[in-house]
Amino acid sequence: MSVNATHDQADVDYDAVVVGAGFSGLYQLHRLRDELGLSVKVVEKADDVGGTWYWNRYPGARCDSESHIYCYSFNEEIMSEWQWSERYPEQPEVLEYLRFVADHLDLRKDIEFGTEVTSATFEEGTWQVETDDGETVSSQFFITAVGCLSTPYVPDFENRDAYEGETYHTGKWPHDSVDFEDKRVAVIGTGASGIQVIPEIGKEDVEHLTVFQRTPNYAVPARNRPLDDQTWEDIQRNYEDIMAEAHDDGSGFPFDTARQTAGDLAMEEVEQILEPRWQEGGWRFLVTFEDLLINPYTNEKVSQYLREKIREAVDDPETAEKLVPTDHYYATKRPPLHTDYYDTFNRGYVSLVDVTENPVERFTADGIRTEDGVEHEFDMVVFATGFDAMTGTLLQMDITGRNGRTLEEKWADGPNTYLGLGVHGFPNLFTVTGPQSPSVLSNMPVPIEHHVEWISDTIADLLEEGTRYIEPTRAAEEAWTEHNMDLAEETLYTTVDSWYMNENIPDKPTVFTPYPGGVDVYHDTICEVKQKGYEGYTLADSLDELGRDGEKPKLGIFEAMELLHDDPDMDLADLMEMA
Ligand code: NA7
Numbered sequence: 001m002s003v004n005a006t007h008d009q010a011d012v013d014y015d016a017v018v019v020g021a022g023f024s025g026l027y028q029l030h031r032l033r034d035e036l037g038l039s040v041k042v043v044e045k046a047d048d049v050g051g052t053w054y055w056n057r058y059p060g061a062r063c064d065s066e067s068h069i070y071c072y073s074f075n076e077e078i079m080s081e082w083q084w085s086e087r088y089p090e091q092p093e094v095l096e097y098l099r100f101v102a103d104h105l106d107l108r109k110d111i112e113f114g115t116e117v118t119s120a121t122f123e124e125g126t127w128q129v130e131t132d133d134g135e136t137v138s139s140q141f142f143i144t145a146v147g148c149l150s151t152p153y154v155p156d157f158e159n160r161d162a163y164e165g166e167t168y169h170t171g172k173w174p175h176d177s178v179d180f181e182d183k184r185v186a187v188i189g190t191g192a193s194g195i196q197v198i199p200e201i202g203k204e205d206v207e208h209l210t211v212f213q214r215t216p217n218y219a220v221p222a223r224n225r226p227l228d229d230q231t232w233e234d235i236q237r238n239y240e241d242i243m244a245e246a247h248d249d250g251s252g253f254p255f256d257t258a259r260q261t262a263g264d265l266a267m268e269e270v271e272q273i274l275e276p277r278w279q280e281g282g283w284r285f286l287v288t289f290e291d292l293l294i295n296p297y298t299n300e301k302v303s304q305y306l307r308e309k310i311r312e313a314v315d316d317p318e319t320a321e322k323l324v325p326t327d328h329y330y331a332t333k334r335p336p337l338h339t340d341y342y343d344t345f346n347r348g349y350v351s352l353v354d355v356t357e358n359p360v361e362r363f364t365a366d367g368i369r370t371e372d373g374v375e376h377e378f379d380m381v382v383f384a385t386g387f388d389a390m391t392g393t394l395l396q397m398d399i400t401g402r403n404g405r406t407l408e409e410k411w412a413d414g415p416n417t418y419l420g421l422g423v424h425g426f427p428n429l430f431t432v433t434g435p436q437s438p439s440v441l442s443n444m445p446v447p448i449e450h451h452v453e454w455i456s457d458t459i460a461d462l463l464e465e466g467t468r469y470i471e472p473t474r475a476a477e478e479a480w481t482e483h484n485m486d487l488a489e490e491t492l493y494t495t496v497d498s499w500y501m502n503e504n505i506p507d508k509p510t511v512f513t514p515y516p517g518g519v520d521v522y523h524d525t526i527c528e529v530k531q532k533g534y535e536g537y538t539l540a541d542s543l544d545e546l547g548r549d550g551e552k553p554k555l556g557i558f559e560a561m562e563l564l565h566d567d568p569d570m571d572l573a574d575l576m577e578m579a
Helices: 023-035 076-081 091-104 192-203 229-237 239-247 267-280 283-287 296-313 317-323 392-396 445-465 474-489 519-531 557-566 572-578
Strands: 014-019 040-043 117-123 126-131 136-144 166-169 184-188 208-213 350-354 360-363 367-370 375-377 380-383 429-431 469-472 537-540
Touching (some): 014 023, 023 040, 076 091, 076 239, 192 208, 229 239, 239 445, 267 283, 267 296, 296 317, 317 350, 429 445, 445 519
Parallel strands (some): 014 040, 136 429, 166 380, 184 380, 208 350
Antiparallel strands (some): 126 136, 367 375
């Protein structure tokens, strides 16, 4: 399908500017350019494609989704020509896959590498996108494909810059190999990245490895293995069905969620049910009980099972107890998979510092001083301290919508979006896997494909109809945000501080950021919105029609003053738009 002939792009440099050349950006470019015949520019900060998989190249970096489903499903040639080598792909293999896709679809020629978007402003009806090379281009559509975890976060430890040894962040690992031999190494953080990098560093000839842990995590064994030819043939034979199942599932996996609860089962029964899943390894463990994330009784039993597994795996009882999570339910923080993580602590040269009991006081020139007065000396500190997740990268881009209002102002109290795809006040902006969409609660390529296809079809519809602008109404956005919060409140996610809750960065507002209602329900919802003629959106041919949603009566001056009196912190831009 091509819409080229039906629209006039004379007043813009490109039909669309896309930010990011990871899974989302590559597919978005292909759909818009090759299927709709549009002019597209992709801006990518890195020197190559890959997104997350370009940056997270620390030892042990591996995808926790199984390889054969952590990929695109839109192109049969790609699916049959690419063969994965292991059950879970290591970072270099995922990166190689994305390079293969970029070459196969000839995508590189429309990607500007090594370039960062410094601002994107909606001005006189088009997006003006400025980059750090000093250029500004205009486009009708502005699409962010920046991933959910792409701005690394390093806590502001006192005196951090005084440290004179080597420092690394897992999310910004150097391309040259890092030499751990005979070094005294610290790793701070035991999230998914820490749990992958710690055993790899622990395997090396390090002199000593010290792990600084704030919150212990529940890690289930990955049980990685090579994918032999026979397994691959079996996958290929059923590939279409496997992918269809993944695309219809609540979390984007072709897993059967067991329709059972553990809430009223005896612990012995729960153990019997969990044991085969544990032996099998991987995230199928998560779908053993359908109410894992809503029923505290079920979750407590599963958590208890995992705690015992940790105690069994770690030789020193004191270290084991430090590694056992007791303050949160399993999978309410992002659940990692592991390979030899707990075993690593049985090595004589690996030690654990619980920074909840004994916080980091400050960095010194030679290492880290903890509050018990001990000076830990290190040659190298690895920060596995996570990301300014979900909104961080979007907010850094300095995005300004209609009426000069920035996304940062708009999201001062947390993100509010319509469908996680767009924002009121920001016409023709689309956010692939944006906050309030399922994204990180699922096997990412699945919701990415859903979003890219939805956005592309929407743009095709607009261009065919000659409609210039699309923008969520305020009412639809408010309703979606409320719906998201209501759903989150029904789950156990909200019982713990986590990056899902926007809580890992100081001063970020506490709010659950992904959509917790499931990929399947979500996908049905966005398809229905489209079927109903873009319900909840304003489709407009002129700027004057935007912001007049029709849902709200125009405010008189006295009503406006009354509103302001009731809520002095109310955003003036909101008020003016109503008035
Ligand atoms: P995460 O999951 O955010 O983990 C970060 C870790 O760093 C976590 O254990 C944090 O402890 C710890 N942390 C953060 N700040 C501090 C301070 N100030 N002191 C001590 N420890 C700290 O990031 P990952 O990179 O592991 O994983 C992110 C995602 O990337 C992952 O889920 C995959 O989807 C890919 P906390 O738990 O907050 O107490």
